[in-house]
């Protein structure tokens with residue numbers, strides 16, 4: 001097994017506020033790695049720093065063998081890292097079809113974009129039905145799927161998802177996770193921020209628990225699910 005993304009003692013934050021304090025993580029190729037923790041623990045800050053939306057202050061990020069701290073988000077995208085941000089952020093006036101096309105704007109992703117869009121419609125039948133609708137008229141769950149499909153149009157090796165299930169109805173959450181399972185089968189490595197620790201541990205291979213910008217706990221997800229410490233502190237099981 002090889003590591004696709006790794007950080008060493010990563011520090012970042014906003015202005016005078018240091019949020020991430022020496023965070024060291026490793027995402028194995030082909031696996032699902034979950035990031036859990038309470039509000040304000042630093043999960044979004046970690047995702048934004050990995051994607052290059054926030055600068056590394058100290059420490060470093062290695063992606064597929066490259067040190068990427070000096071690279072901007074498009075350059076990291078070219079190396080295969082794509083972030084589906086929290087809140088989805090699709091352009092409301094663009095149609096589904098246009099949004100997918102925009103997802104393939106990066107030079108490395110342009111060739112074959114039409115065929116890839118068709119693959120997206122197979123993976124997300126709801127988007128096929130709505131291909132000519134404006135994104136702003138889609139439901140929350142459909143917008144999340146569109147944001148995910150847009151990211152997949154960039155041919156990522158590593159897809160980071162920041163709370164993709166936030167605000168979605170349970171049936172939509174199940175549908176989304178089923179699709180993530182299929183994406184994983186295609187060999188894409190997944191990093192998943194998820195509020196619900198039970199869900200996160202059930203769906204991932206490995207997990208990190210963040211507390212106050214630090215890794216409080218980490219390990220194979222199945223092991224964490226069985227751990228009395230996790231059950232008592234995070235799952236409310238005594």
Ligand code: ATP
Pocket residue numbers: 014017019037038039040041042043044045046
């Ligand atoms: P949530 O589940 O609420 O999204 P999180 O674990 O993703 O939580 P972050 O959003 O990374 O947490 O926030 C970590 C800390 O950074 C919090 O204390 C937050 O108030 C602070 N923070 C987040 N964004 C900014 C910003 N733009 N400017 C200043 N501080 C920020």
